[in-house]
Each structure stands twice: as C-alpha cells, then as structure tokens.
Amino acid sequence: MIRLPGDGVDVLTYNDQPLMIAMFPEIGCKARARIVKVTFTQVIVQIFEVEKRKTTIEYKGIFRPADFNPNEWLCDKFGKDDVVECTILSYGDSGIFVNFDMKIVERPLG
16 A cells, blocks of 8 residues: 555555556455445445455446345345445456455444
C-alpha cells in the first residue's frame, strides 16, 4: 500500500507495483463487497476491499447461484448495503463474477 496524504487516497499495490496497472483483481482473491442491488436470481455488489486491502477503484461484481432453486430467493437472504465476503471467480462484460462465502460481515441497522 502506498500511503498518500488525504482520506481514502492510498494506492493498493501488488508485488510492489500499483494495482491500477492490473485491470481487475486476480482470480481466487478474497474480497469484501457491499450489496447495491438484489433480485431473486442475482446480487450486484461493489467490491471495495481485496485481500484485506482497501482498493482505490471500487469494482462491480455479480453473484449468480450455480444451481437455481425456485423456492429460495436471494432477496430473502441478502439485503441492500449488506457487506459480504466473496471470492473472485472470473471476469465478464458485465463485471467481475464472485462467489459468496455465504457470510454477511456487516448488516446495516434498521
């Protein structure tokens, strides 16, 4: 991490190089993300921390379950602004595909 003056302006590094060189976090990295939208079939997240280091750029991530169960909706399990732990699986045109570790780290009050 390169420390810069100001609030939230530190630059995430990987192998002593700024991570801004890399387009996306590496596949298999653990991340933390805030849920921004939930439907019954998918969850849209904003990744703000990778490998326990805050990112300069917040990435868009998508979670879609591998096996769809019509009796289990994602909007019943997760809510907007929940913070979850996830693993980077792959990349696509619509963002980074993630797999939830099925653990809500933080849930907003209310």
